[in-house]
Amino acid sequence: MSKSLNTLFAALLLSSAGNVLAASSVDLTVKGLITPSACEPTLSNGGVVDIGKISAKDLNADQETHLPSQYLQLGVTCDAATLMALEATDNREGSNFADDMAHFGLGLTNDSEKLGGMELRIVDPIADGVSPWIIGLQNGSSTWIRSYYFARDNILSVANTGGAIPIPVQQFTSSLRINPIIAPTSGLTLNNEVAIDGSVTLTVIYL
Template sequence: MNKLLKTVTSTLLIACAPAAFAASTVDLTVTGLITPNSCTPLLSGGGQVDYGKISAKDLKTTQSTLIGVRTLQMSVSCDAPILVGLKAIDNRSGSSATLQGMGLGLINGDQKLGYYYLYLRNPIADTVAVQPIVTEDNGRSWMNDAFWNPQYLSSVAAMSDDSQPIPMQNLTVDLEVQTLIARTDGLDLSNEVPIDGSATLEVKYL
């Protein structure tokens, strides 16, 4: 009986061994591509949009208030023609009163003051009119859209084909900034409140 038990035990150990060894390792692959080209983005006016002082009495209590639309010129200059994407990074993430907008900061640490939208208007790439496009799946597909959504990547395409970006060396585009203050019935405006929007505009190489 003992001899039979030992034989069965040994058989079970041998049967389990391959599965135990197979789960002990995993492979890591690191990939990428170093490009000799580089691009430099610039914004007119030092990238500043200033609405000055706004009276709380001029703001709407039950819906957002558009306090202004401003346009800056953005340029991207590259060493050579290259495929690029444009990424807007919200430095006040979590303070926007809407999912697709960029934040304007918080009041008392938890009240969302408002939001602003960015639009890419009238893009010109290497002296030729082009159209703004956006990808929602990291470059697998593209479509025409002037809205610069911080969740996605934007680029430019030929006027005849919005399905893919085109390489460019020099790009100029009107950056439209639409700024809104959230409904005031949920905001403490008993003291002066700074409008505190901040974003980083990044060039990504495709």
């Protein structure tokens, strides 16, 4: 990369030699903040939900099938009270059959068909011993709104009850409800076993 930059700079210098004029300029400013506090997210059972084996005959042919909700315990522990949010990243991007931002993919069939999707919802949150509101901020927006569902284009944070401004927290716990949904089987090839293969990464974002 440095070699390419040096070549470019040399070309620019040669092209401007002998033509001494006042040049226009623009400033680059780099900003950031190093926080002394760190937050660690955790999920019970190693973050693994095993739905088990499901017979294809028990799935709906012409409409989606909602499988029983699954639950994990979600926790975030910080060194000190910290302004933070959680972001969910779909590691099976492109496999969500609903093709919207509120669902995360469950993988593809052996014939590369979108198997289904899942919803992720925060349930019964506790922040530093108090029941808070959960608020969400969509990409490109500056307004926090009450929202308990993760989406592929939002982050979730904690607010006082009735509020819409993130507050610092040190200890956060909740249930994470996972709602798996299988696409109509009329559009799926299920002649052989197909793995339900959802994967989402939850990341702490410092505000």
